[in-house]
Amino acid sequence: MAFPVDLRRCQVLGLAGTAVLALGGETAGALPAADLFSPASAQAALGLVGVYFGVVLLIAAWLLLGKLIRGAEPPTPRSLFLVLAVWAAPLLLAPPLFSRDVYSYLAQGAMVDAHMDVYAHGPATLGGPLADEVAPLWQHTGAPYGPVFLALASGLSGLTRGELPAGLFGMRLVALLGVGLMAAALPRLARHSGADPAAALWLGALNPLVLLHLVAGAHNDAIMLGLLGVGLVAALGRWPVLGAVLVTLAALVKAPAALGLAAVVLLQIRAGHRPAKAVTTTVVASAATTVAATAIAGTGYGWIGALDTPVSAHNWALTSLLGRATGALLEHLGSDLAPFAVPAWHALGLAVTGAAILAIWLRLRPSPVYALGLSLAVVAAFGPAIRPWYALWGLFLIAAAAPSTSVRHRVAAVTGVLALAVLPSGGPADIGQLVLAVSGGVLAIVVLWQARQAAQAPAPALGRTA
DSSP states (O other): OOOOOOHHHHHHHHHHHHHHHHHHHHHHSSOOGGGOOOTTSHHHHHHHHHHHHHHHHHHHHHHHHHHHHTSSSOOOHHHHHHHHHHHHGGGTTSOOOSOSHHHHHHHHHHHHHTTOOTTTSOGGGTOHHHHHTSOGGGTTOOOOSOHHHHHHHHHHHHHHTTOHHHHHHHHHHHHHHHHHHHHHHHHHHHHHTTOOHHHHHHHHTSOHHIIIIIISSOOTHHHHHHHHHHHHHHHHTTOHHHHHHHHHHHHTTSGGGGGHHHHHHHHHHHTTOOHHHHHHHHHHHHHHHHHHHHHHHTOTTHHHHGGGOOOOTTOOOHHHHHHHHHHHHHHHTTOTTGGGHHHHHHHHHHHHHHHHHHHHHHHOTTOHHHHHHHHHHHHHHHSSOOOGGGHHHHHHHHHHHOSSHHHHHHHHHHHHHHTTSSOTTSSOOOHHHHHHHHHHHHHHHHHHHHHHHHHHSOOOOTTOOO
16 A cells, blocks of 8 residues: 555645744754854754654655646646745745855945945944954855845845844845745646656755745845746746846846856747847847846945855865865975865866856857756866855756756755754764764654654544444
């Protein structure tokens, strides 16, 4: 007898997961400094177990929902929108989870609001309670974000008057807006690409990484991807100029979205426009949008120089790992070249990225949405820094345009691993914390197994006594 799966069960199981992880985040999340619990405290330990218990429940609900989508009577996109809203609801008022980046956003917004050069100075220049929440690593680092996001952060700073709880809630609303735009764009992009809209929503919007990092973590990648998605939808129709404008706005949140302009050009060519006209229209619209947005934001063009903002020396990007290993080997051999190992690997990573992107576009020109998704995945994989939510850059569009179910299955497997890769505090893990996290996940698996066994147990015969 198979484990019974229906939309209601998936909805309730996912809601239980996000509710438990939100509750666990109250003691184990990326809390304001004044509210932080010692990692050795009972409250933090219980919260960490609860977070990973909830994450595993959410992943299980998502996988069961995927099974339902592949069934004979898949849910409609409208019903999946409701599932997304239900799963996200407990996270709306949860503390920041899995990263402290949202505090940097708020401090940078306050700096812009105070007419400070956010690209030349780090949050330490601002000082005060907001700056104190920023991780020490980024206290003296300029903002790596574009003027559109900084204008949003500045406006939020003005509205909340620097109050931390209101600012955190506001940033989460901005992230939810981005996720909503992503969800709205996915069905249209999927239909254009000949894919199933429900499957695209399942992989691209209901994905645990979206809920854990874009919603719970309030990352600005949400608004970048949302603008990119609706920009591509506009370019599919009769509004290529609007598409170029929206994609440029996405790039002025985070730079990788600029690759979407190539997709806008190809979509125009596929619609019958002359290549020269498509390129000219896109370039002019993008340039005008950049000038206007930068002028309105009042941040100047420092964002161009900020594209090479330094990354953490200990991040887990492939090129950084290889660079550190090479540097350690050279140092062991007594070579003076050891300090150049990491920069050399980063440069090689950029060269590989450029070559791979060129090959992708030459081969997949008839499928610009899929080509863009693969290109963004390459940027995330071979860039000088990587975070689990960076995987969503490419995953969002691969979900909409993947040519086969097998591609979606491989992407889903990667999602399951990355969803478990970061502690809710956003900090590095020690052995004790890893044990607690694994314990929470194993406990959730045991509970799910017991529920499955209970569902499969035969009903007692009528009239049978105890």
